[in-house]
Amino acid sequence: MTLNPTDVLKEVYGYDSFRGQQEEIISHVMSGQNAFVLMPTGSGKSLCYQIPAICMDGVGIIVSPLVALMQDQVEALSQLGVKAAAINSNMDLHAVSQAQQALQNNELDLLYVAPERLLMEGFLHSLKTVKISLFAIDEAHCVSQWGHDFRPHYTQLSVLSELFPEIPRIALTATADVPTRKDIVERLHLDQGKIFMGGFDRPNIHYSILPKNRPKEQLLNFIKTEHPDVCGIVYCGTRKLVDETVIWLRGKGIKALPYHAGLPREERTENQKAFLYEESVVMVATIAFGMGIDKPDVRFVVHLSTPKNIEAYYQETGRAGRDGLPANALMLFGISDVARQRSLIDDSNAPEQQKRIEHQKLSSLLTLCEAACCRRQVLLTYFGDESEPCKNCDNCDNPPEMFDGTIPAQKAMSCVYRTEQRFGLAYLIDVLLGKDDDRIKRFRHDQISTFGIGTDLDKFQWQNIFRQLISLNLLMVDIAAHGGIKLTIKGRQVLKERSTIMMRLDEKPPTPSAVKEPKEPMTFANESDQTLFQLMREKRLQMAQSMQLPPYIILSDRSLHELASKRPSSKDELHNIKGFGAVKIQKYGDTFLDIIAANSSSERMVS
Numbered sequence: 001m002t003l004n005p006t007d008v009l010k011e012v013y014g015y016d017s018f019r020g021q022q023e024e025i026i027s028h029v030m031s032g033q034n035a036f037v038l039m040p041t042g043s044g045k046s047l048c049y050q051i052p053a054i055c056m057d058g059v060g061i062i063v064s065p066l067v068a069l070m071q072d073q074v075e076a077l078s079q080l081g082v083k084a085a086a087i088n089s090n091m092d093l094h095a096v097s098q099a100q101q102a103l104q105n106n107e108l109d110l111l112y113v114a115p116e117r118l119l120m121e122g123f124l125h126s127l128k129t130v131k132i133s134l135f136a137i138d139e140a141h142c143v144s145q146w147g148h149d150f151r152p153h154y155t156q157l158s159v160l161s162e163l164f165p166e167i168p169r170i171a172l173t174a175t176a177d178v179p180t181r182k183d184i185v186e187r188l189h190l191d192q193g194k195i196f197m198g199g200f201d202r203p204n205i206h207y208s209i210l211p212k213n214r215p216k217e218q219l220l221n222f223i224k225t226e227h228p229d230v231c232g233i234v235y236c237g238t239r240k241l242v243d244e245t246v247i248w249l250r251g252k253g254i255k256a257l258p259y260h261a262g263l264p265r266e267e268r269t270e271n272q273k274a275f276l277y278e279e280s281v282v283m284v285a286t287i288a289f290g291m292g293i294d295k296p297d298v299r300f301v302v303h304l305s306t307p308k309n310i311e312a313y314y315q316e317t318g319r320a321g322r323d324g325l326p327a328n329a330l331m332l333f334g335i336s337d338v339a340r341q342r343s344l345i346d347d348s349n350a351p352e353q354q355k356r357i358e359h360q361k362l363s364s365l366l367t368l369c370e371a372a373c374c375r376r377q378v379l380l381t382y383f384g385d386e387s388e389p390c391k392n393c394d395n396c397d398n399p400p401e402m403f404d405g406t407i408p409a410q411k412a413m414s415c416v417y418r419t420e421q422r423f424g425l426a427y428l429i430d431v432l433l434g435k436d437d438d439r440i441k442r443f444r445h446d447q448i449s450t451f452g453i454g455t456d457l458d459k460f461q462w463q464n465i466f467r468q469l470i471s472l473n474l475l476m477v478d479i480a481a482h483g484g485i486k487l488t489i490k491g492r493q494v495l496k497e498r499s500t501i502m503m504r505l506d507e508k509p510p511t512p513s514a515v516k517e518p519k520e521p522m523t524f525a526n527e528s529d530q531t532l533f534q535l536m537r538e539k540r541l542q543m544a545q546s547m548q549l550p551p552y553i554i555l556s557d558r559s560l561h562e563l564a565s566k567r568p569s570s571k572d573e574l575h576n577i578k579g580f581g582a583v584k585i586q587k588y589g590d591t592f593l594d595i596i597a598a599n600s601s602s603e604r605m606v607s
């Protein structure tokens with residue numbers, strides 16, 4: 001018997017309507033055709049293969065590189081009453097043979113496997129003896145060398161089209177630029193299939209990019225005022241910065257945990273688990289962390305170091321707010337990071353042409369950082385999408401003022417030139433400010449024409465000017481020469497021609513004493529709804545701990561929020577709450593109805 005997707009959406013998942021192209025994709029796959037789904041994180045890609053797998057006869061085979069997370073996915077599906085299992089190298093033999101038995105008995109709707117396992121001859125052979133509804137290839141960018149996470153095993157997945165030509169294949173990814181897309185389609189033989197591209201916009205994420213100025217304090221301030229008691233991720237460029245930041249945050253009473261490739265495997269697993277299972281963990285990590293983390297309620301992502309390009313930035317920030325509730329992405333941006341990224345590119349073994357591409361990509365990121373217009377517009381344009389100014393980014397909130405920076409730019413650049421292009425930022429600013437300093441005297445830089453010509457601005461303002469000149473590629477930091485700042489060819493030209501240079505007027509970030517009022521990530525109609533929400537959140541955490549599940553697998557914040565404001569009083573009414581499918585109503589309905597009843601006045605319950 002074939003079930004109907006809309007009924008499954010309502011009965012199993014507790015959702016009223018499909019999002020975006022979900023319905024179209026599902027019916028396309030159910031009609032037996034191949035598909036390539038390119039949609040941002042959090043847009044609901046999983047349902048595009050889960051629902052067909054549930055509706056159609058046979059088992060859906062889900063290929064995913066994320067072995068560590070398979071168990072969570074299986075658990076989440078089991079909570080919905082869906083028959084799912086995983087087979088991977090993290091499981092003991094007994095569990096593997098149980099799953100294999102269930103597969104052979106045709107008892108499963110979904111089976112998650114890593115590509116290594118799928119491609120074993122014995123395994124492919126055993127698949128020949130069961131009924132398969134579809135193959136889903138998750139994180140499909142791993143198939144491409146152009147993608148940012150190439151996995152050689154993935155390239156062999158082309159055998160699926162040879163061995164199972166009649167079974168539909170659906171490939172899914174959130175990140176793929178044009179060459180990667182082409183590669184995926186070719187390597188997975190999806191040529192006959194349809195490409196579904198969702199809008200790239202993540203409207204619930206607020207973007208802001210600030211110049212660095214005592215970054216640890218900026219971070220702490222941000223967490224304390226905007227996001228106390230929730231989970232977030234802080235990305236750092238180096239392991240050392242991860243460790244330092246964890247110590248700093250802990251000293252300030254924040255539950256921060258480290259994650260980077262230098263930590264023992266057990267510690268990483270444990271920290272990742274804490275992040276998934278607890279409610280207010282700040283994960284401080286290198287980019288080693290995050291791939292496949294589909295925790296829906298990550299409320300913020302901070303970049304303490306500049307990411308390497310816009311794709312990386314968008315993917316990393318995309319881990320916030322998958323549940324669609326307001327989330328925040330903050331990047332702190334400084335020139336030493338840019339210089340570091342530039343030298344990482346130069347020092348890599350990549351061919352020259354690849355290096356040029358990487359440098360260009362980094363320059364696009366700098367354009368985003370220095371942009372005075374809507375950040376979302378810059379981001380979406382980069383991905384070939386359009387949008388109006390979004391009213392949900394720092395530049396829309398407070399449009400930055402621009403000023404004619406020609407004169408200070410000339411002062412800064414000639415100071416670089418007259419000090420022989422070998423000194424760092426701090427020194428150059430001291431010269432411009434005419435500081436009484438032994439080193440300056442020793443080099444006789446108190447004798448040059450640019451000594452003391454910059455006293456009309458302060459140190460912070462000069463930092464911003466130098467940063468923008470570097471972003472504009474007029475100056476560069478020479479890492480090989482101990483961070484000395486040099487003129488670029490373009491910079492020499494601009495200096496000679498006295499071209500006009502417009503700059504952003506950056507405001508000094510507020511000092512910690514001038515902090516704003518804490519902002520609630522969710523708004524409630526009144527205090528009693530909020531209290532009820534908190535009570536239910538505590539209950540959910542207790543249940544999660546006793547069942548050893550992440551809290552969001554029981555119910556999402558969004559569902560709790562809806563419960564608190566609508567206050568249903570019967571299981572029937574629970575059908576109208578998002579995320580309450582039949583199984584969850586049966587399992588948890590009474591628990592939450594009891595809390596609601598105990599905390600509602602009789603009047604409210606009647607209405």
Ligand code: ADP
Pocket residue numbers: 015016017018019022039040041042043044045046047294296322323
């Ligand atoms: P992706 O795989 O694209 O990153 P997910 O499949 O994990 O996204 O979905 C993100 C969140 O959105 C999940 O919590 C999921 O249950 C929810 N979701 C998906 N489809 C719908 C829908 N049609 N209505 C409401 N919520 C949905």
Ligand code: ZN
Pocket residue numbers: 373374375376377389390391392393394395396
């Ligand atoms: Zn905007």
